[in-house]
Amino acid sequence: MNKKILSNVLFYIAVVLIALVVLFPFLWMLSSSFKTQVDIISWPPKLFFEPTLANYRKVFEEQDFLKYFINSTIVGGFAVALSLLLGLPAAYSIARFAQKKLAVFILLARLMPGISFLMPWYIIFSRLDLMDSYVALVLSHMLIALPIVVWIMSSYFEAIPRELEESAMVDGATRQHAFLAIILPLSGPGIITATTLSFIFSWNNFMFSQVLSMEKTKTLPIAVYNFLSYAEVDWGGVMAAAVAIMAPAIALTMIFQKYVVKGLTMGAVKG
Incomplete structure (x- = not known):
């Protein structure tokens, strides 16, 4: 009994230490977003300070944050929607017809550096x-x-028994109808997983927007870049903008966490 209690205590201590290591950068960023520039750069770091909302006022009043938010939502939404439109049939084809070369080709596009x-x-x-x-x-x-989308859904489609669509095809349904009426409704967690992850990656992308956009279509990550100048770095503005950018992504992840975990685990099991 004592060994069991000791093992449980050690396990929770390890979990807390790992959580602190993982969460420390975010907690530091969050606390710094409420500090003045002097408090942020002070050494040793101030753990107790008088919080201020001046950094968030800079983000939402001096920067056109709402415009960046709308641009990021439009770009991410359309990119994910078109990726689902093309990626779901491609993933189904890879899963059912063992098109491994096509899968590798698509993976190479993801592995290559974006630059x-x-x-x-x-x-x-x-x-x-x-x-x-x-x-x-x-x-x-x-x-x-x-x-x-392709890599998550191809493994997910492989886990769905072929007998389901084959029985529908025996009853007269075409493969396309079986895909739309049977396979897709059963793939809800996988689709939510692919949608959530791809949207978050799109939401956080900086490089493409920095090069391909100008004033009209700049996205949220550019809001952070606006606080950097040749003479100085407004660390308070950077931290506040980073928190504001991360908040929707964190909220989206928390809302669909159950479906994301289910989609990833079911996609890893072959039926």
Whole structure:
């Protein structure tokens, strides 16, 4: 009994230590967003300070934060929607017809550093007069979202028994109808998982927006960059902007956490 209690105590101590290590950067960022510039750069660091909302006022009043929020929502929403439209049939085809070469090709697009696509994207969109447009950002963000959708859903579709769609096809349904009427409704957790993860990756992307957008279509990560200048760094503004950017992503993750875990675990089990 004593050994069991000791093992439980050690387990919870280890969990608390790991949680502190993982959460420390976020907690530090959150506390710094309520500090003045002097308190942030003071040494040793101040654990007790008089909180201020001046940094958040800078973010929401001096910066056009609402515009950036709308742009990020539009770009992320359309990129994820188009990725689902193309990725779900592709994932189903990979899962049912063992198209491993196609899967590897899609994975390579995700593994390649995003900066390697910037110059081709810039040349193409500038010649098509699509710079500073939602089209350019949506297509570039699909490089992030589409491979995530395909790889999550292909493993998820493999876990769904073939007999379900085969029985529907015996009754006269086409493969396309069986996919829409049977496979997709059963794939809800996997679709939610792919949607959540791909949207968060798109939401946090900085590089494509920095190069392909200008004043009209800048996204939220640019709000952080606006607090950096040659002469100084407004650390309070940076921290407040980072917290404001992370809040929707954290809320989305917490809301769909159950479905994300279920989607990832079920996709790892072959039926």
